[in-house]
Amino acid sequence: MEPSSLRQTRAWVESFVVAHDICPFAGREMRRDSIRYVLAEASDLEGLLHELVAECRHLDAHADIATTLLIAPAGMDDFDAYLDWLELAERLMEELGYVGIYQLASFHPDYVFDGVAADDPANATNRSPWPMLHILREAELERAIANHADPEGIPERNMARLREPGxxxxxxxxxxxxxE
Incomplete structure (x- = not known):
């Protein structure tokens, strides 16, 4: 049986991200079954960084996978610790030469954008059931952006939509x- 963290993440992608067009590119990948969901086994920074590298290498070897959600159900509950992981992960991606190949997007249950109040509904665009790093293929992202009328407006549109009453x-x- 699939772990609850994976089931919850899949449900979040389908019922929130895709169903409400939070990411207008996710629906295509969901229909193509090209989203990989990986449950991190590590709960410490070093271990999670090793798992990130392993996942990048897996993507290197499997061109049919468009994107991966690396889910960290243990060790990254604290948002500040998660931000440390994200910062180290971005540096590691640069050191390994993955800049321009993969891009990281960040999601956490307690996500708060810099300069935004913690209770601002706009934070929900990056709030997920579990802490995770989203590894996107740059080429797939560029293709999707090229076919979108206003890619720069997506974040503002999402924030406005989430802030609407009801x-x-x-x-x-x-x-x-x-x-609830």
Missing amino acids: SAALAAGLAARGV
């Missing part, structure tokens, strides 16, 4: 994360 997208995001 936002269905916000309610779906909270439900997918198990928050």
Whole structure:
């Protein structure tokens, strides 16, 4: 049986990210079954960084996978510790020559954008059931952006939609994360 963290993440992608067009590129990859969901076994920074490298190497060897969600169910509960992981991960990606090949996006249950209040509904765009790093193929991202009318406007559109009173997208995001 699939671990609950994987089931919850898949449900979040389907019922929030895709269903509410939070990422207009995710639906295509979900339909193509080209999203890889990986449950990290490590709970410490060093181990998680090793798993990130292993996942990049897996992507190197499997061109049919468009993107990976590396889910960290243990060790990254604290948002500040998670940000440390993200910072080290980005540096490691640079050191390994993955800049321009892969890009990291970040998601955490307690995600707060810099300069935004913790209770601002706009934070829900990056709040997920579990701490995770999203490894995107740059080539896939560039292809998707080239076919989108306003890729720069996506974050602002999402933030505005989530801030609307009675936002269905916000309610779906909270439900997918198990928050009532």
